[in-house]
Amino acid sequence: MNIYPEDANIFETSNTDDTSRPKVYIETYGCQMNVNDSEVVASILIGNGYSVTSDINQADIILINTCSIRENAETRVFGRLDLFGQIKKQKPSVLVGVLGCMAERLKDQLLEQKKVVDLVVGPDAYRELPVLIRAAEDGQKGVNVLLSREETYADISPVRLDKNGVSAFVSIMRGCNNMCSYCVVPYTRGAERSRDPHTIVKEVQELVNAGYREVTLLGQNVNSYHWVEQKGLIKHSVNFSDLLEMVALVDPRLRVRFSTSHPKDLTNEVLYTMAMYENICNHIHLPVQSGSTRILKLMNRKYTREDYLNRIEAIRSIIPDCSISTDIIAGFCTETEVDHDLTLSLMREVGFDFAYMFKYSERPNTKAARHLEDDVPEEVKTRRLMEIIELQGKLSEQSKQADVGKRFEVLVEGESKKSKDEFYGRTSQNKVVVFPKAGHKVGDFVYVEITDCTPATLMGKIVEE
Ligand code: 5AD
Ligand code: SF4
Numbered sequence: 001m002n003i004y005p006e007d008a009n010i011f012e013t014s015n016t017d018d019t020s021r022p023k024v025y026i027e028t029y030g031c032q033m034n035v036n037d038s039e040v041v042a043s044i045l046i047g048n049g050y051s052v053t054s055d056i057n058q059a060d061i062i063l064i065n066t067c068s069i070r071e072n073a074e075t076r077v078f079g080r081l082d083l084f085g086q087i088k089k090q091k092p093s094v095l096v097g098v099l100g101c102m103a104e105r106l107k108d109q110l111l112e113q114k115k116v117v118d119l120v121v122g123p124d125a126y127r128e129l130p131v132l133i134r135a136a137e138d139g140q141k142g143v144n145v146l147l148s149r150e151e152t153y154a155d156i157s158p159v160r161l162d163k164n165g166v167s168a169f170v171s172i173m174r175g176c177n178n179m180c181s182y183c184v185v186p187y188t189r190g191a192e193r194s195r196d197p198h199t200i201v202k203e204v205q206e207l208v209n210a211g212y213r214e215v216t217l218l219g220q221n222v223n224s225y226h227w228v229e230q231k232g233l234i235k236h237s238v239n240f241s242d243l244l245e246m247v248a249l250v251d252p253r254l255r256v257r258f259s260t261s262h263p264k265d266l267t268n269e270v271l272y273t274m275a276m277y278e279n280i281c282n283h284i285h286l287p288v289q290s291g292s293t294r295i296l297k298l299m300n301r302k303y304t305r306e307d308y309l310n311r312i313e314a315i316r317s318i319i320p321d322c323s324i325s326t327d328i329i330a331g332f333c334t335e336t337e338v339d340h341d342l343t344l345s346l347m348r349e350v351g352f353d354f355a356y357m358f359k360y361s362e363r364p365n366t367k368a369a370r371h372l373e374d375d376v377p378e379e380v381k382t383r384r385l386m387e388i389i390e391l392q393g394k395l396s397e398q399s400k401q402a403d404v405g406k407r408f409e410v411l412v413e414g415e416s417k418k419s420k421d422e423f424y425g426r427t428s429q430n431k432v433v434v435f436p437k438a439g440h441k442v443g444d445f446v447y448v449e450i451t452d453c454t455p456a457t458l459m460g461k462i463v464e465e
Helices: 032-046 071-090 101-113 126-137 185-189 197-209 240-248 268-276 293-298 305-318 337-350 367-371 378-401
Strands: 023-028 061-066 095-100 119-121 142-144 167-171 214-218 226-231 234-239 255-259 283-285 323-330 354-359 407-415 422-427 432-436 445-453 458-463
Touching: 023 032, 032 061, 032 095, 032 126, 032 167, 032 214, 061 071, 061 101, 071 095, 071 101, 095 101, 095 126, 101 119, 101 185, 119 126, 126 142, 167 197, 197 214, 197 240, 214 240, 234 240, 240 255, 240 268, 268 305, 293 305, 305 337, 323 337, 323 378, 337 378, 354 378, 378 445, 407 432, 407 458, 422 445, 432 445
Parallel strands: 023 061, 061 095, 095 119, 119 142, 167 214, 214 255, 283 323, 323 354, 432 458
Antiparallel strands: 226 234, 407 422, 407 445, 422 432, 445 458
16 A cells, blocks of 8 residues: 555544444545554554544544644645534534654644644654543543653553454654754654564464454664674674564565665665565665755755666666656756756656646745745746656556556455456555456455556466466
């Protein structure tokens, strides 16, 4: 599943069947990390006597898990809060809570300007939710936006809310230490901390036992995962490559994915681990942001265009059939046409299989907001973004065309939205394939020969291995 901020779907929680308990409705915006956080929140609340509903009209408590990464992500949430206000007018006992990044960033504004808001809870304070809800029930505001250096919710088994029963997110770390100059995440999610690998392996094993066939290890920068433990007199450290191997070894039939990688930290060791284990999927999401070394420096990305291309070369030589996706920002501070052309030429050079593309959106208090002028006019940002999107459209199509005639192992993830007679699933390279059913079920691995493609999807038919 590919989810990114403001264009994201709303992930509504599904029902846990219990009519006697107070009902919580959770709506989630933002990244995969946020989706997983909502699952942690659901787990905490169910453990404290609440039930979860997907019907907002049934809710006693409405929670909105929010994203701050770009301005329009926040604008959308303000719109939703107005709607919640209307619901509350009809049913004044309903509590409304803002969770996540906006809670962290805009606590005071939310409390002062949005009367509808009863709870404001930051990403590291979810264990406090039951206490804060009780305070709100007593007419106080339930507020906790303290960030932690330790919290990883390691012991909490998230309640899987998307319920496809096939693929699940597993959070392996929280926060971020990178300080990219445009990014609000270090401020909203705090410092980077890694989760105990044994709790990760345990959670993955539980997912396997429950029938799951794919896990995606999540972190803002998974390649800097680092855990140190004392074994007798010896200190033993686990890096991301080690963790990947531990997870791959849980079950050879479990697909393992991970996101997001930072180009400065993606080591050959990780690439060799990926190459060694069949069940680690051949896909890397490697955000480049810009093709201009000058802009990358202003973004504080800590790599050059050449460094990035060197990583691409390493991926291609160690894992020849690996797909590569990226994130690109158009119109960062001081970006010239020359810088923009460098982004376009890098895109062509790499031939990305997929990309998330954004206009630069200045976020208050970030390094860029404090030290650089947001000086690329809006219409220039829009035009550059359009050019980037158009080029990526061609590259994505080329990437799919190149698969026509090839065979791939595909994990059946569900029924196609367009036809009851078809399934959809993904290749190891994370490309979606639609194919006629042939007596299999969701969760099965099948071999599919690609017969055709549209700009968005591969089409195929099931074949013998
Ligand atoms: N403006 C636009 N895009 C941003 N991203 C992060 N911060 C901003 C911002 N201020 C993009 C980056 C990142 C992705 C998650 O969101 O491309 O990789
Ligand atoms: Fe949005 Fe970043 Fe927060 Fe995820 S971590 S919800 S992308 S601001």
